[in-house]
Structure formats: structure tokens, C-alpha cells
Amino acid sequence: MYRRLLMFLSGIILLTLSVSAQPDLNFKQIGITHLRKGEYIQALENLNLAIQKEPYFPELYYLRGYAKYSLDDYIGAEWDYSKSLELSPYQPEVFIKRAIVRDQQLNHTGAYEDLSRALKLDSTNAEIYFNLARVKLSLKKYYGCIGDCNKAIQLNYNHESIYLLKGGAEVGLLRFDRAIAAFQKAIEINPVNPYCHIQMGSARMELNQIDSAIRDFNRALEIDSTNSYAFFNRAMARIKKGDKSGSLGDLTNVIRLSPYNSYAYFNRAIILNEMNDKKGAINDFSIVIKLNPKNIISYYYRGLMKAEINDNQGALEDLTKTIDLFPDYADAYYGRYQVKSQLKDHHGAKLDYQRAIELNEKNNRHPDSLAVKKNYLQSLVTLTGDFEVMNSLNLKFQDQYIDIQLIPMFNLFLGKADFNLIRLYDTYQKKHYSSTIIALTNQAQLITDSLCKKLIEEQTMLIDSGKRLAEVYLKRAVSYAALKKFNLAFEDFNFSLIIDTNCTLPYFCRANARYELIQLIQSLDNYSNQITIVDNAPAFQDQIRTDDLDHTYENVIRDYRYAIDLDPDFPFAYYNRGVVYCTMGNYEKAIEDFSKAIALKTDFGEAYYNRGLIRILQDEKGTGCEDLSRAGELGVLDAYRVIKRYCYK
Numbered sequence: 001m002y003r004r005l006l007m008f009l010s011g012i013i014l015l016t017l018s019v020s021a022q023p024d025l026n027f028k029q030i031g032i033t034h035l036r037k038g039e040y041i042q043a044l045e046n047l048n049l050a051i052q053k054e055p056y057f058p059e060l061y062y063l064r065g066y067a068k069y070s071l072d073d074y075i076g077a078e079w080d081y082s083k084s085l086e087l088s089p090y091q092p093e094v095f096i097k098r099a100i101v102r103d104q105q106l107n108h109t110g111a112y113e114d115l116s117r118a119l120k121l122d123s124t125n126a127e128i129y130f131n132l133a134r135v136k137l138s139l140k141k142y143y144g145c146i147g148d149c150n151k152a153i154q155l156n157y158n159h160e161s162i163y164l165l166k167g168g169a170e171v172g173l174l175r176f177d178r179a180i181a182a183f184q185k186a187i188e189i190n191p192v193n194p195y196c197h198i199q200m201g202s203a204r205m206e207l208n209q210i211d212s213a214i215r216d217f218n219r220a221l222e223i224d225s226t227n228s229y230a231f232f233n234r235a236m237a238r239i240k241k242g243d244k245s246g247s248l249g250d251l252t253n254v255i256r257l258s259p260y261n262s263y264a265y266f267n268r269a270i271i272l273n274e275m276n277d278k279k280g281a282i283n284d285f286s287i288v289i290k291l292n293p294k295n296i297i298s299y300y301y302r303g304l305m306k307a308e309i310n311d312n313q314g315a316l317e318d319l320t321k322t323i324d325l326f327p328d329y330a331d332a333y334y335g336r337y338q339v340k341s342q343l344k345d346h347h348g349a350k351l352d353y354q355r356a357i358e359l360n361e362k363n364n365r366h367p368d369s370l371a372v373k374k375n376y377l378q379s380l381v382t383l384t385g386d387f388e389v390m391n392s393l394n395l396k397f398q399d400q401y402i403d404i405q406l407i408p409m410f411n412l413f414l415g416k417a418d419f420n421l422i423r424l425y426d427t428y429q430k431k432h433y434s435s436t437i438i439a440l441t442n443q444a445q446l447i448t449d450s451l452c453k454k455l456i457e458e459q460t461m462l463i464d465s466g467k468r469l470a471e472v473y474l475k476r477a478v479s480y481a482a483l484k485k486f487n488l489a490f491e492d493f494n495f496s497l498i499i500d501t502n503c504t505l506p507y508f509c510r511a512n513a514r515y516e517l518i519q520l521i522q523s524l525d526n527y528s529n530q531i532t533i534v535d536n537a538p539a540f541q542d543q544i545r546t547d548d549l550d551h552t553y554e555n556v557i558r559d560y561r562y563a564i565d566l567d568p569d570f571p572f573a574y575y576n577r578g579v580v581y582c583t584m585g586n587y588e589k590a591i592e593d594f595s596k597a598i599a600l601k602t603d604f605g606e607a608y609y610n611r612g613l614i615r616i617l618q619d620e621k622g623t624g625c626e627d628l629s630r631a632g633e634l635g636v637l638d639a640y641r642v643i644k645r646y647c648y649k
Contacts, residue, residue, distance in 0.1 A: 027053065031063060035070075041637060043067045048633065058087035062094055065101075068629070071640045074101040074648060076629035092121040096131060103135055104648055111135045126155035133165045137172070145169040160186035160193055167199055171206065179203045194220035194227050201233055205240070213237045228257040232264060244271050260645060262291045266298065278305050296325045300332055307339050315339045330359035404642055406613060407606040409576040410440040411512050412478050412505060415451045417441065425572065432504045432566045434471040440572055442606070452479040470500040474509065481513035484520070489513050504566040508573055511559035515580055518553065553584050571600040575607050587614050605634030612639070616646055 027050035034043035047064040054060060065080030081098035085091060099114035115132045122128065133148035149166040167182030183200040190196065201216030217234035220227055235250035248271050254264035269284035285302040288295055303318030319336040322329060333356035340349035413422055422441045427433040441447070459476035462469075477492030493510040496503065560577040564570060578593030594611035598604050612627030625647035632639035 028057075028060060028063070031067075035063065035067060038070075040067045040070045044071070044633070045635070056087060058084040058091070058094075061087070062091070062097070065094075065097065068633070069097065069101055071632065072644045072648070073629050073632055073640060074104045075625050075643075076633055077101045078105070079629070090121060092118040092125060092128070095121070096125075096127060099131055099135070103131075103138060106138075108135050108138050112139075124155060126152045126157035129155065130157055130162055130165070133162070133169075137165055137168055140172060142169040142172040145172075158189065160189040160196055163189070164196065164199055167203065171203055174206075176203050176207050192223050194224040194230055197223070198227075198230050198233055201237070205233075205237060210237050210240050214241075226257055228254045228261065228264075231257070232261075235264075235267065239267070239271070244275055247271060248275075260291060262288050262295070265291070266295075269298075269301070273301075273305060278309050281305055282309075294325060296322055296329070299325070300329070300335070303332075303339075304335055307335070307342070312339050312342050316343065328359055330356045333359065404613065404645075406579055406582060406610050407636070408442045408444075409512060409515070409579045410442045410572045411447065411482075412474075412509050413439040413441040413446060414455055414475055414478065415446065415448075417443075417446050421446060423572070425570070430567060430569075432502050434469075434503070438505070447482045449483060452482045455479040456483075468495075468499065470496040470503050470506065473499065474503075474506050477506070477513070478509050481509070481516065486513060486517050502566060504563050504570065507559045507562040507566070508570070508576075511556045511563065511580075512576065514556045514559065515553075515576075515583075518556070553580060556580050569600055571597040571604060571607075574600070575604065575610075578607070578610065582610070582614060587618060590614055603634055605631045605636040605639075608634065609636045609639050613642070616642075621647065 027046045031043045031046035031050060034040070034046060044064065044067045047060060047067060051057075051060050051064065061080040061084040065077040065084065068074075068080060069077035078098055078101045081094050081101065084094050085098070088094075095114045095118035099111040099118070102108075102114065103111040112132070112135050115128055115135065118125070118128050119132075129148045129152035133145045133152065136142075136145040136148060146166055146169045149162050149169070152162050163182045163186035167179040167186065170176070170179035170182060180200060180203050183196060183203060186193070186196040187200065197216045197220040201213040201220070204210075204213040204216060214234060214237045217230050217237065220230035221234070224230070231250045231253045235247040235254070238244075238247035238250060248268060251264045251268040251271070254261055255268070258264070265284045265287045269281040269288065272278075272281040272284060282302055282305050285298045285305070288298045289302070292298070299318045299322040303315045303322060306312075306318060307315035316336065316339050319332050319339060322332040323336070326332070333352045337349045337352035337356060340346075340352060410423065417439075421443050422439045425438050425440060426436070427438060428436040456476055456479045459472050459479070462472050463476075473492045473496035477489045477496060480486070480489035480492060490510070490513070493506050493513070496506040500506075557577060557580060560573050560580070563573045564577075567573070574593045574597040578590045578597065581587070581590035581593060591611055591614055594607045594614075597607040598611070601607070608627045609631035612624045612631060615621075615624030615627060618624075625643060628639040628643050628647065632643065
């Protein structure tokens with residue numbers, strides 16, 4: 001009992017080490033220092049620790065909100081600003097900041113309310129009028145925007161951005177000469193701001209002054225040769241001039257700099273089609289569809305182009321998808337009628353032709369009226385146009401590329417590692433465990449071959465000496481599984497459970513091993529035949545068949561269920577099972593398990609992250625982005641890159 005108590009206390013000390021090792025450390029001041037340097041991830045980490053020590057200090061939430069805002073986590077920033085205002089409701093600066101993040105989330109009404117409250121607290125603050133002008137421009141209240149711009153200017157807000165706003169409102173009122181005057185004033189204040197020249201060029205485009213507009217875009221690119229927005233606008237100007245080759249080059253530059261920009265792919269596809277590069281156009285429309293799966297016009301165009309290159313089956317699928325998304329689109333029925341005619345489906349073709357006629361009579365349009373309805377269709381589905389540069393040495397953290405996938409499951413860890421690479425689970429006074437604290441990790445690099453071989457040697461010596469304990473077989477089984485010696489691993493898991501059928505970890509670890517084996521088998525090209533898992537092993541020993549009924553997802557789930565029955569409070573079992581359910585495509589069950597893991601372990605950042613990804617996949621963007629925000633706050637930094645791509649388009 002005394003030994004178990006010492007082990008428990010040592011675990012508790014380890015759990016609190018990161019905060020208590022330096023009790024006099026001023027996390028707030030360290031966080032502010034990082035904010036000033038633009039090191040927002042480090043600032044967030046230190047402000048989290050500061051809030052743990054002083055949870056009722058409003059300034060800490062304000063500072064953390066600013067760190068999240070700088071990482072483009074507007075949901076998390078709004079939450080922190082709201083908490084700061086809850087603790088201290090008379091802070092005009094916090095109302096301004098919350099208005100900004102609300103505006104970024106298209107909550108213009110909430111932003112307007114915040115700025116109105118800030119104005120009551122400080123009526124001489126020019127920044128409030130500037131932000132009111134931004135919100136009113138978003139709401140298309142152009143006269144109100146211009147009035148607030150003038151008020152900010154009267155209060156000595158002498159920054160080019162106020163004239164860019166004013167010019168934008170004048171464009172909204174179609175007063176292009178006044179807009180150009182405002183943009184010229186912005187250029188006078190800051191001639192090296194590329195966006196001043198881009199806005200000037202855009203206004204001149206509206207006046208059909210194409211050559212002048214191109215000169216403005218050229219000037220912007222002289223200032224910033226990686227400005228994808230300038231390349232895009234110059235491409236649009238070149239299209240108006242009929243310069244297909246030049247516009248194609250500009251759009252290719254946009255894609256090189258901003259690889260998630262659907263506008264660029266869409267317009268490049270149109271140009272490629274006009275240049276008779278059907279395959280290139282189809283490829284670009286395919287990318288648009290990946291980025292915007294509900295973009296009707298891309299399916300329609302791609303279907304027509306597939307028909308032109310005699311891919312009638314592909315054309316049929318695309319036109320059917322177009323109709324699924326927009327059942328009243330007569331042109332799609334007419335296009336599908338032509339494709340079905342080519343496929344000798346005369347009955348289906350007749351039905352589609354009749355439906356096209358009915359819809360056109362209803363809408364008083366001809367079946368080939370795509371040009372008439374094109375703008376209407378594009379207004380139904382908005383393309384995402386991310387003009388953030390993704391290939392820069394000075395890239396912001398959240399703009400860096402990420403291959404989005406679930407964070408992997410946790411395995412029992414039997415070695416030593418830095419505290420931030422492992423998770424500890426307190427099993428003190430819990431039944432069905434042989435130790436008081438267990439370590440787990442999802443960092444594959446920690447489980448090295450040398451560590452596993454050493455553990456196998458140690459456990460084998462214990463077994464040979466007569467210490468045939470469930471824990472000994474378990475450790476050797478985990479090590480065998482890590483080395484991909486699955487047959488030996490499953491033998492030892494089974495021996496462990498024969499010795500003690502009421503032990504949680506053998507079920508948990510066997511489920512992990514079974515899942516890894518299934519993933520390995522599915523990753524191989526020729527997995528319909530026997531495969532040898534272990535190098536240099538006897539042929540009869542480590543051959544696994546894919547039709548081995550002991551290794552199915554159902555049996556993986558069953559093993560996790562056994563583990564959970566023995567320990568209903570084991571969050572890592574729910575988390576791992578959630579990963580498996582997601583792999584199986586059972587997203588509702590996966591969300592249930594990640595939610596249970598979070599309920600048991602409220603700081604489970606990985607569970608928030610995975611649940612957030614699934615919710616976004618299911619078009620629950622609001623709750624999904626909230627989960628990602630919480631994951632980022634808890635240290636899952638990839639969350640900010642996902643937020644950047646999916647949460648505020």
C-alpha cells in the first residue's frame with residue numbers, strides 16, 4: 001500500500017510539473033512579450049497558464065483573445081473577449097475587438113451593436129468610427145459608411161485604410177470618379193501599399209479603362225511580387241482585352257501562391273476550354289468541385305466538356321449531380337438528354353427533354369439559355385477565394401499547408417519521454433489495472449524498434465524465470481505489435497487475458513493492434529493474397545490472411561467495448577473507438593465517442609479536433625469550428641490551419 005501511494009504521488013507531481021516547477025514565473029508578462037514579437041502560439045501557451053493561475057482577471061482573456069484573433073480563430077477570440085467583458089463590462093477597446101471578430105464571422109449586426117456600445121463609452125475614438133464604416137460597408141449601407149469615414153477623418157484618423165473604405169462605398173454607389181479620388185488619397189498617404197493600387201485598378205475596370213487598370217495592377221505587383229489578389233485582378237483585366245495567354249499565366253500564378261483559390265481554378269478552366277484544352281479545363285473544374293462540393297455550375301460545365309471528349313458516362317454523372325443540386329435547372333436536363341441519346345437510353349432521353357421543355361415554359365426560357373442563367377446560378381453557390389499567399393518564407397502559422405486528417409489513436413507507452421509527448425491516466429484505486437498510473441502516446445516516433453526489442457528481451461526473461469504474469473505478457477504483446485509481429489502479439493494478448501480476464505489494458509491494446517493490422521493489410525497493393533508481416537520470420541509463423549475473421553473492425557470495436565465495460569471512465573478507449581468508427585464511416589458513433597472522451601477529460605484537445613473535423617465534414621460548420629477553436633486553445637496547433645481553410649469563407 002505504501003509503495004502504491006508513493007507511485008500515485010509521484011504521478012500527481014509529474015502531472016502538475018509544467019505549472020508548478022517555476023511558481024514565480026510571470027506567464028502574463030511572457031505572453032505579452034510573445035504578442036509583441038508576433039509569436040502568437042507561444043503567447044497563447046503562456047496566457048493559458050496565466051489564466052489557470054488567475055481565472056478572474058479580465059485582461060488575460062483580452063490578451064488571449066488577441067492571440068487567437070491573430071491566428072484567425074475568430075470564434076475563440078470572440079469567446080475570450082466576451083469573457084473579458086463579462087468580468088469587466090466597461091472596456092471600449094474590448095467591444096471594438098469583439099466587433100472586429102464578429103464582423104469577420106459575418107455577424108454584422110452583433111458587430112454594429114458592440115461598436116454602438118463602445119461609442120457610448122468613448123465618443124471621440126476615431127477607431128470606433130473606422131470600424132463602424134467597415135461594418136456598414138459590409139451591410140451595403142454606403143452613405144452611412146461614408147459618413148463614418150468622414151467622422152474618423154475629422155478625428156485625425158489619417159491612415160490609407162479609411163480612404164480605401166470610403167472609396168469602396170463610392171464604388172457601391174457607382175460613383176467611380178469619387179472612388180478614384182478616394183483611392184488616390186490612399187496612395188498619397190501610403191504609395192507602397194499594393195491594395196491601394198489594386199482598388200484603384202478595380203475602379204478603373206468599372207469605367208472600362210482597361211489599360212490604366214492593368215498599369216495599376218502592375219504597380220501593385222512591383223511593390224509585392226507575391227500578391228495573388230493583384231495577379232487575379234490583372235488576369236480579369238487581360239481577359240477583357242482578349243489576352244488569353246496573359247490571363248492564363250496570371251491565374252496560374254494565383255494558384256501557385258494560393259493553391260486553395262477556387263476563383264482562379266474556375267476562371268482558368270474557362271480559359272483553357274476556350275483554348276480547346278478540354279482535359280486541362282476538366283481537371284481545373286475537378287479541383288473547384290473538391291474545394292466547393294456544391295458548386296453547381298462546375299459540375300454542369302465539366303459534364304458538357306466530358307461529353308465533348310466522348311466520356312459520356314462521366315458526363316452523365318456530372319449532369320445528374322447538377323440536377324440533384326438544382327432540380328429546376330432546365331439546361332442540365334437538356335444536356336443530359338443529349339448524353340442519354342448518345343448512350344442509346346432513348347426512354348431516359350425523352351423524359352429529360354420533356355422536363356427541360358416544361359421548365360423552360362415555366363421560366364419562359366429556351367433550353368440552351370445557360371448564358372442567361374449563369375449569373376443566377378453563381379449567386380446560389382459562392383466560390384471560396386483564398387488570396388492568402390501559401391508559399392512564402394514569411395508565412396503566418398495558420399496559412400501553412402496541412403494535410404487534413406484525424407489525429408491518430410493512443411497506444412500504451414512503456415518507455416520514457418518528455419511530458420508533452422505523452423498522456424498520463426491515473427488508475428489509482430481503480431480495479432482491473434496492475435499499476436497506479438499508465439502512460440499513453442500517439443507519437444509513433446517514441447515507440448522505437450530498439451525500445452521494443454529491449455522490452456521483449458526483458459519480458460521473455462521474466463516469463464522464462466516463471467513470472468508468468470498478465471502484465472508481463474501484455475508488455476511483450478504491445479512490443480511485438482509495434483514491431484509488426486502480429487501473430488506473436490496476439491498470442492501474448494490472449495495469454496494475458498487467460499491469466500486475468502478482468503484486466504482492461506489487454507483488451508484496449510489488442511484492439512489497437514487489430515486496427516493497425518487491418519490498416520496495414522488495406523495499404524498493400526496485393527492484399528487478396530497471403531502477406532508476410534514480419535521480416536526474416538518463418539513462413540508459417542507470421543502470415544496473416546485478410547479474411548481472418550479475428551481481425552475485423554467489428555472485433556476491434558468489441559475489444560474496446562470490453563475495455564470500457566471494465567473501466568467506463570477510460571477516455572482514451574472512447575477516443576480510439578471514435579477513430580475506428582470514423583474509419584468505418586459511422587460518423588454519428590464517432591462523434592458520440594469523442595464527446596464521451598471530452599466529458600471524461602475536458603482538456604482532451606485531440607478529441608475536440610477530431611470531432612470538429614467530422615462535424616465540418618457533415619456540414620455542421622458552426623459547432624465544428626467551435627471544436628477546432630477549443631482544440632487550438634488546448635495545444636493542437638493544426639487546428640488553426642484547418643480553421644483558416646474552412647471556418648470563415
